[in-house]
Amino acid sequence: MQPTVAVVGAGPTGLMAAEAAAGAGAEVTIIDQRRSFGRTLLLAGRSGLNLTHAEPLEVFLGRYGDGRAMLEPAIRAFPPDAVRAWAGGLGADTFVGSSGRVFPAAMRATGLLRAWTARLAGLGVAMRTGETWAGFTDDGATVLALGGASWPSVGGDGSWLAHVETAGIPVVPFAASNAGVLVAWSAPLLERFEGVPIKNAALTAGGRTVRGEPTITATGLEGGPIYALGPELRSGHGLEIDLQPDLDADALAARLVDRRRTKDSVSTWLRKGGLSPVDVALLRDATGNRLPTEATAIAGLAKAVPIPVDGLAPIDRAISTAGGIALDAIDDTGMLLDRPGTWVAGEMVAWDAPTGGYLIQACLSTGHRAGVAAARWAAEHP
Ligand SMILES: Cc1cc2nc3c(=O)[nH]c(=O)nc-3n(C[C@H](O)[C@H](O)[C@H](O)COP(=O)(O)OP(=O)(O)OC[C@H]3O[C@@H](n4cnc5c(N)ncnc54)[C@H](O)[C@@H]3O)c2cc1C
Numbered sequence: 001m002q003p004t005v006a007v008v009g010a011g012p013t014g015l016m017a018a019e020a021a022a023g024a025g026a027e028v029t030i031i032d033q034r035r036s037f038g039r040t041l042l043l044a045g046r047s048g049l050n051l052t053h054a055e056p057l058e059v060f061l062g063r064y065g066d067g068r069a070m071l072e073p074a075i076r077a078f079p080p081d082a083v084r085a086w087a088g089g090l091g092a093d094t095f096v097g098s099s100g101r102v103f104p105a106a107m108r109a110t111g112l113l114r115a116w117t118a119r120l121a122g123l124g125v126a127m128r129t130g131e132t133w134a135g136f137t138d139d140g141a142t143v144l145a146l147g148g149a150s151w152p153s154v155g156g157d158g159s160w161l162a163h164v165e166t167a168g169i170p171v172v173p174f175a176a177s178n179a180g181v182l183v184a185w186s187a188p189l190l191e192r193f194e195g196v197p198i199k200n201a202a203l204t205a206g207g208r209t210v211r212g213e214p215t216i217t218a219t220g221l222e223g224g225p226i227y228a229l230g231p232e233l234r235s236g237h238g239l240e241i242d243l244q245p246d247l248d249a250d251a252l253a254a255r256l257v258d259r260r261r262t263k264d265s266v267s268t269w270l271r272k273g274g275l276s277p278v279d280v281a282l283l284r285d286a287t288g289n290r291l292p293t294e295a296t297a298i299a300g301l302a303k304a305v306p307i308p309v310d311g312l313a314p315i316d317r318a319i320s321t322a323g324g325i326a327l328d329a330i331d332d333t334g335m336l337l338d339r340p341g342t343w344v345a346g347e348m349v350a351w352d353a354p355t356g357g358y359l360i361q362a363c364l365s366t367g368h369r370a371g372v373a374a375a376r377w378a379a380e381h382p
Pocket of ligand 1: 010347
């Protein structure tokens with residue numbers, strides 16, 4: 001008799017688990033609570049589907065922090081190159097962007113998802129929508145790939161966590177990850193600079209510094225460097241922005257002194273000194289519009305503008321969530337130690353990663369590992 005595997009959740013993790021289990025000889029059914037599959041993936045594709053990253057594998061693996069030990073074997077078994085080959089096999093050839101991020105040529109997920117579900121149909125995978133998992137059953141080999149708790153309107157809503165907790169499985173509470181921070185900007189700053197990036201900045205929180213271009217939003221700051229400092233910001237560390245990271249404070253002060261002309265307004269003077277209009281607005285906000293007039297004081301401030309962060313943006317608008325099934329609740333294939341025959345994979349497990357393709361890569365790799373392991377287990381437990 002052919003072994004059977006049930007997959008619940010049809011995001012990138014579950015779809016890959018279904019493909020891997022079917023490829024390993026299992027008869028596979030995949031269900032999702034939504035009316036269609038891969039909706040988070042489609043949403044991700046709207047801003048450019050960053051599938052993985054082209055940096056050396058050792059550097060890549062270092063991005064996962066505490067989750068690395070659990071993820072490393074899965075990523076080594078199904079690494080970034082395998083993801084690129086797999087996408088190419090679905091007609092979505094990839095390219096490496098200037099930052100090393102890997103995207104399908106079409107940038108979006110639509111074509112890839114269509115080809116993927118067609119491939120699954122060809123492998124005989126039964127695909128059902130509108131079915132919700134509401135707790136553990138003893139239905140044989142099962143891969144749960146229920147996602148995190150952000151963007152509940154498209155993907156997972158995290159309601160599975162209560163069922164898992166009830167069953168006594170150790171969990172870590174959800175927290176927003178790769179989320180913006182909340183800042184109560186002044187009305188004048190917002191009026192002119194909402195949507196504007198702070199170019200060539202260095203952001204520091206909790207002793208860690210990240211270079212990049214955060215963007216000013218109506219409610220605070222968004223973008224790569226903010227997401228990268230997520231762990232520090234989540235722990236309540238303050239945020240400072242260095243507006244001139246390539247100059248030290250003395251060099252900046254000297255440049256300001258050099259460019260000072262008596263007829264210039266303070267803003268004109270600072271702009272001649274290399275600060276952009278948005279930089280000047282940030283300095284004004286930070287000082288309650290009482291900018292120091294002395295070059296050394298301005299330079300010191302521009303090197304460490306304090307940003308009054310009121311916390312992280314709400315979880316439902318985060319790119320991903322930290323938390324979920326505790327890492328010590330699973331074995332080295334992702335199977336729940338307390339429920340042999342049930343695997344968990346993808347974002348529902350409590351690893352965390354920055355943006356840059358690391359999220360989807362880890363989802364695909366752990367989905368692949370779980371699918372293969374579930375097919376093998378099903379064959380051994382007819
Ligand atoms: C705006 C945005 C942009 C992003 N861009 C990128 C990017 O460019 N690169 C990157 O690496 N990552 C990106 N991400 C993150 C990435 O999309 C997610 O990490 C990834 O989709 C998680 O995959 P998953 O399969 O684990 O979960 P999901 O994709 O969320 O899929 C989980 C599925 O499970 C289903 N489900 C949940 N609960 C149940 C239940 N009880 N019963 C049945 N079905 C259920 C859901 O309906 C959903 O279809 C982005 C995320 C967002 C929101």
